[in-house]
Amino acid sequence: MSRLAIKICGLSTPETVGAAMRADATHLGFVHFPKSPRHIEADQLRALTAPVPSHIHRVAVLVDPTDEVLTELTATDALTALQLHGKETPERVAIIRQRFGLSVWKAIPVKTRADIDAARAYAGAADLLLFDAKTPDGAALPGGMGLRFDWTLLRGVPISVPWGLSGGLGIDNVAEAIRITGAPLVDVSSGVENAPGIKSVDKIMAFCNAASS
Numbered sequence: 001m002s003r004l005a006i007k008i009c010g011l012s013t014p015e016t017v018g019a020a021m022r023a024d025a026t027h028l029g030f031v032h033f034p035k036s037p038r039h040i041e042a043d044q045l046r047a048l049t050a051p052v053p054s055h056i057h058r059v060a061v062l063v064d065p066t067d068e069v070l071t072e073l074t075a076t077d078a079l080t081a082l083q084l085h086g087k088e089t090p091e092r093v094a095i096i097r098q099r100f101g102l103s104v105w106k107a108i109p110v111k112t113r114a115d116i117d118a119a120r121a122y123a124g125a126a127d128l129l130l131f132d133a134k135t136p137d138g139a140a141l142p143g144g145m146g147l148r149f150d151w152t153l154l155r156g157v158p159i160s161v162p163w164g165l166s167g168g169l170g171i172d173n174v175a176e177a178i179r180i181t182g183a184p185l186v187d188v189s190s191g192v193e194n195a196p197g198i199k200s201v202d203k204i205m206a207f208c209n210a211a212s213s
């Protein structure tokens, strides 16, 4: 059985990047979306990832990014993957993958089983599908709000591409989420924070322990 992958997302300080590495997170996430309390610029991304060894994945979280933004971020050479969290079509995902040469993740907002079925359109375009809770209409952010969906919707669903689970995961529920869904990758942001955008070293450690237990 392969090892569980754990992504700690929305990192913005050297201390919390260090904590995620010490906690054995396999993926570090960095948000580039000005409306987010976790937003960082390209120069911060470069500095934060400088001490990260190459075996740890570095993922940029973006919402309907322009080619200009993607060019600026990928020029840092800091990234191994792009996580698209907006309304990107399968065609746009395929173009980004081909144009920027990085692994591309597509976040799939889930409320019903139909949302999971609709994700099939991205097979072949995205390298990984990330099933995340659908945020309410008019919400400030399309993710990173600590909302979860009904994990039983994923039970028994054949998913033919690499995938992961996010949305409302935390120290107290991540083990149950993995048990119900069989997720090979879990992704957390709000659940390891003391306040929006303020990550907790202790919570990062506790989350990774709980996920791996």
Ligand SMILES: O=C(O)c1ccccc1N[C@@H]1O[C@H](COP(=O)(O)O)[C@@H](O)[C@H]1O
Binding pocket: 009, 010, 029, 031, 033, 036, 037, 038, 061, 062, 063, 085, 132, 141, 142, 143, 144, 145, 146, 147, 166, 167, 168, 169, 187, 188, 189, 190, 191
């Ligand atoms: O974290 C953000 O600010 C964010 C902004 C825009 C798009 C996605 C964002 N976060 C991602 O949302 C999921 C779930 O987060 P949470 O654990 O429920 O807070 C996760 O993949 C974050 O990377």
